[in-house]
Amino acid sequence: MRKIILASASPRRKELLEKAGVSFIICTGNGEEVLTTKDPEQAVFQLSQQKAAMAASDEEEGTLIIGADTIVVYDGRILGKPADKADAVETLQKLQNDVHQVFTGVTVLERKNGSWIPHSFAEKTDVYFYPVSAEEIREYVESGEPMDKAGSYGIQGSWSIYVKGIHGDYSNVVGLPVARLLYEMKKAGIDLREK
Numbered sequence: 475m476r477k478i479i480l481a482s483a484s485p486r487r488k489e490l491l492e493k494a495g496v497s498f499i500i501c502t503g504n505g506e507e508v509l510t511t512k513d514p515e516q517a518v519f520q521l522s523q524q525k526a527a528m529a530a531s532d533e534e535e536g537t538l539i540i541g542a543d544t545i546v547v548y549d550g551r552i553l554g555k556p557a558d559k560a561d562a563v564e565t566l567q568k569l570q571n572d573v574h575q576v577f578t579g580v581t582v583l584e585r586k587n588g589s590w591i592p593h594s595f596a597e598k599t600d601v602y603f604y605p606v607s608a609e610e611i612r613e614y615v616e617s618g619e620p621m622d623k624a625g626s627y628g629i630q631g632s633w634s635i636y637v638k639g640i641h642g643d644y645s646n647v648v649g650l651p652v653a654r655l656l657y658e659m660k661k662a663g664i665d666l667r668e669k
Contacts, residue, residue: 518578
């Protein structure tokens with residue numbers, strides 16, 4: 475059985491991979507991610523590649539390292555994790571009663587013939603929120619839930635009651651487009667679920 479490493483400490487990515495039947499270990503690398511573009515798709519490519527590369531070391535042949543990064547984009551601007559509660563409130567006020575995009579970039583590094591071969595893709599999902607009152611936004615922010623999340627919300631948490639709809643992959647919004655990951659790896663001749 476080949477060794478698979480998830481280069482992420484995200485409990486949501488861990489849960490999605492486990493539900494898909496993938497056996498893996500978690501190993502996050504050390505280092506600072508550097509973003510050199512404002513283009514959403516290029517940004518998630520860069521960040522996922524950096525995350526995977528930071529976890530890469532002298533692993534055995536056939537080892538796979540999965541790096542992923544998710545961003546929220548509104549009106550062409552990348553929204554990161556909130557700096558503080560006021561930032562979270564401001565972000566959610568923008569997103570309510572409108573549509574925004576969630577991009578996740580995934581890079582799988584495959585150890586082959588002593589080198590790391592990258593397999594990368596990006597997924598985009600449109601997310602629509604109902605109108606949300608200022609009081610409801612403040613209440614949600616006070617819960618602390620949005621403080622470690624891009625775009626200041628988690629679609630799988632209590633904010634889900636304000637989601638009008640999505641166009642695209644739900645698991646992409648959670649943090650890992652797992653069906654696309656399995657499909658892209660199959661195209662590359664790799665079965666992530668092999669026992």
